[in-house]
Amino acid sequence: MEKLNRSIHLVSRPTGVPKPENFQLILNHIPKIKEGELLIRTIYLSVDPYMRGRMRGIKTYANPFELNEVLIGGVVGEILETKNPSFKVGEIVEGRLGWADYSVSNGSNLRKVAPRLAPISTALGVVGMPGLTAYFGLLDIGKPRQGETVVVSGAAGAVGMVVGQIAKIRGCHVVGIAGTDQKNQYLKNELGFDETINYKTENVLEALEKTCPKGVDVYFDNVGGDISDAVMNLINFQARIVLCGQIAEYNQEKLEMGPRVHRKLIHSSALMQGFIVSNYVQRQEEGLKQLGEWVNDGTIKYRETIIKGLERAPQAFIGLFSGENIGKQLVKVSYE
Ligand SMILES: NC(=O)c1ccc[n+]([C@@H]2O[C@H](COP(=O)([O-])OP(=O)(O)OC[C@H]3O[C@@H](n4cnc5c(N)ncnc54)[C@H](OP(=O)(O)O)[C@@H]3O)[C@@H](O)[C@H]2O)c1
Structure with missing residues (x-):
């Protein structure tokens, strides 16, 4: 049977605290990549409070999410296929990608994550x-x-x-x-x-x-x-x-x-x-290096709250507003 790509779409703009019916799980074919592109399998996705602002439909420092389109957020995933010479199959990357099992990127919005330095989930939290x-x-x-x-x-x-x-x-x-x-x-x-x-x-x-x-x-x-x-x-x-x-x-x-x-x-x-x-994108390397060192030598400790299953991403997001999480709230979508 053909494997499909599940993704979470915003289908209505929330009023007050977001509700499960503002979101919908959609099934599609796994996208095909073109020259210069990569196919990424989502391992973790991040739910973040700022995403609530983008659901309003008003431009602030970021464009609003469009209705009936996949939500975009922080993702850590593995490269499954590549037609881009800068990336290899099996590499772990972090970037702004869809709330979906699989995403396509041309690589410009990705950074490589070194799994030996820290657990890859930290690329969305303490070292992200x-x-x-x-x-x-x-x-x-x-x-x-x-x-x-x-x-x-x-x-x-x-x-x-x-x-x-x-x-x-x-x-x-x-x-x-x-x-x-x-x-x-x-x-x-x-x-x-x-x-x-x-x-x-x-x-x-x-x-x-x-x-x-x-x-x-x-x-x-x-x-x-x-x-x-x-x-x-x-x-x-x-x-x-x-x-x-x-x-x-x-x-x-x-x-x-x-x-x-x-x-x-x-x-x-x-x-x-x-x-x-x-604002600090030019100094990102400095920050990641220092945070990575502090995490590695135990100076900085961290916690994560991990919900399992892409279909539960809306629930994880809504939970931010009632304090369900301690430390970084993540959704585990697939396994390394
Ligand atoms: N300026 C930037 O570039 C930037 C970047 C990232 C994040 N942020 C902002 O930084 C803040 C923290 O983000 P985060 O990712 O670290 O989220 P987070 O703190 O991990 O999760 C949100 C937490 O906010 C608390 N909260 C929810 N509703 C509240 C309320 N009405 N009053 C007081 N506390 C409430 C909850 O904890 P309790 O159990 O304590 O209520 C909840 O666990 C957010 O406002 C986010 O938008 C800004």
Whole structure:
């Protein structure tokens, strides 16, 4: 029987939290490659919060996903066929490819992954886009100095975990904010965070006052909303606020009016700066090298939450918004 290619399409634009019916599994023939192209078998695919923004149908820094087309995200896969001399059959690559069993590429959007350096799944997490986001956002914008207090929200996620650990390498007092006690215990006991706050069970402002007795010098903001409003009350003179993500707002149809922070920024001579990891594409090699070294020598630890089966990718994606994941959320599509 002919083997088919399953792929996940976006069939309607979500309102509020995405639902399974916004997605559909479609069957097609396995694509044939032309001169210069490669056929890739997906091993892991990544679900990422930013994909929610692309489902809105509005252009931001990236084009929106088209309806009734395959969703595109981070994939690690193996080259099955090649008509491109730069790639060999059996090589492992990472790139933006379809949520599908098989994808075709001309190679320009791929980087090779060396399986002997680290498990290949890490190319989508700690030694991939989320790790780079933490590395450049914290070091380039946050500029943490020895003895300073660094607060990170979304602390038990793919980006947040790495932020906290790099801040510890820099000798900072690190406070992580996450949504369960189990996540927070992991951050403290395994990753060396100094303090943690469970934003679902604690009064965040009171908890920050206790855990940040010297105020906040760097705030790495992954979530926005009420949590970030609370942190802003404690920022120090010349604090740096790194705007990485606002997941608390991604499913809102109408943006909430928050407190106006401008005066606070003036009074504390603070810097608030947003960024997109792709701004650092020219320095990607530097970031991947350093992150790879830290993972290999055990300086940086990581966790992954892996759901099995391409058909469960929508469920994995939706779960990001209720905190189902600890560390990087991946979908295992096929086996090495
Ligand atoms: N600027 C960039 O280039 C860039 C690149 C990558 C990621 N990002 C952003 O960075 C953030 C983290 O991304 P990630 O890949 O590391 O995801 P992640 O943290 O691994 O997963 C999302 C986590 O967000 C938390 N969350 C969900 N809804 C929330 C809410 N309403 N309030 C507070 N926390 C909530 C959940 O953990 P809890 O259990 O703690 O609620 C969930 O596990 C996202 O905002 C993402 O868009 C930005």
